[in-house]
Amino acid sequence: MAAAVKTRSFGASALIFLFSVFSLCQSLLSGGETFHRKLSVELNPGSSSSLPPGGDLLHVRAVGDNDTLHFLFCSQGAPTLLLVHTNTSSSAVKVNWTQFTDRSHSGGLQVEPETSILYSTALVFSRLLEYNDVNDTADPTSDLFPPYELRDFSWSRFNLSGPTALLCGSAANFVNGSLCLQLSVFEAEGRGQSWPRLLHTANSSQLTVWLDGVLPRASQSRFLLELQAVGDGAYPLSRVEVHRSIDDEFTPSIFKVSRWVPSVNGSSDVPVFIQWKPVAYRRSQPALEDATPCRHTEPRLQSGEEAAPGLVRAFYAEPETFGLNVSFGLAGEPFYNSTKFLSWTLLVGSGSPPVDSFSPLVVTMMAVGLGTPMILLLLGGVCVCARKRTAATATAYEPIN
Incomplete structure (x- = not known):
């Protein structure tokens, strides 16, 4: 049970991280409101x-x-x-x-x-x-x-x-x-x-x-x-x-x-x-x-x-x-x-000179590079949790009527 709780916590953190990274990519790619003259x-x-x-x-x-x-x-x-x-x-x-x-x-x-x-x-x-x-x-x-x-x-x-x-x-x-x-x-x-x-x-x-x-x-x-x-x-x-x-x-x-x-x-x-x-x-x-x-x-x-x-x-x-x-x-x-x-x-x-930040292409590549290991770790954790739950169910004592 403790392993399952840890896996869920890890999975939630990973999802939040990935959501934040890809939200940043989307905002950079789509641009936004800019100042006009x-x-x-x-x-x-x-x-x-x-x-x-x-x-x-x-x-x-x-x-x-x-x-x-x-x-x-x-x-x-x-x-x-x-x-x-x-x-x-x-x-x-x-x-x-x-x-x-x-x-x-x-x-x-x-x-x-x-x-x-x-x-x-x-x-x-x-x-x-x-x-x-x-x-x-x-x-x-x-x-x-x-x-x-x-x-x-x-x-x-x-x-x-x-x-x-x-x-x-x-x-x-x-x-x-x-x-x-x-x-x-x-x-x-x-x-x-x-x-x-x-x-x-x-x-x-x-x-x-x-x-x-x-x-x-x-x-x-x-x-x-x-x-x-x-x-x-x-x-x-x-x-x-x-x-x-x-x-x-x-x-x-x-x-x-x-x-x-x-x-x-x-x-x-x-x-x-x-x-x-x-x-x-x-x-x-x-x-x-x-x-x-x-x-x-x-x-x-x-x-x-x-x-x-x-x-x-x-x-x-x-x-x-x-x-x-x-x-x-x-x-x-x-x-x-x-x-x-x-x-x-x-x-x-x-005013302040315009500054070149990381381009959307570079940010997307960074997100993919960081996100792929996180997804693999998340899936691995889910698989380990599911296997342990299956093993625990298979070895449990059957009730005696």
């Missing part, structure tokens, strides 16, 4: 001309229940994405185009009411650098060519498709090809369709930059991209964290994610972030063999406000700038000349 897109807001001089300004307004994210993407000077988070759903962008195009002082762009601004940051794609890796060491300090200053590029007008904008540019010394950037803003959580398939939320935007068909200046050329994070000094993006994962289902062979975040007294909660997987791709339709690792330098405080792009000069009175370089390719990796293509993707967003 209402998006509106405006090109060159407040401009009397559809084609203002110097380049375009795209404004994507992402309205939540009681806050608003303003994404402003500008091609006047070096390509720049400005993110402004306000604590009201009625905040608006105001542009004084005379001051904006003048670039001599701030105030050309304002977010009103100004008191509603929680924080802001701007990401600037400032320079593209190329070096001749003669010894195949992937050392970018070895033989650098004169840099491509992106503020001197001739940029196309924005090619819009909903909350997605494509911008391409070239320069006089940029032979044949082009450098392109594509901005995507999202109304809900999701994942990119092409590698590295970054997870995004309604609080983030995605930027993909690619180099296509440019004639390199050496047969063993590799490239670096210089980025600048600009703010008002409240939340400077001054450090890069590297987080590890054990699940690479969506980005094969990549088990890390890099996050450029402010130093908030050791807190894990950050108001704004820039996030990427340390991988680039050598083809527009990549396969696993087209992946190439990338590295970053540590952010450093920079000066030189006179070279700031138009969007930064228009919004910030006293900007603070941190810069870093992202280099593509390691020693032994193919050089740019092998495909003449290179693409890299990153996120710019508000």
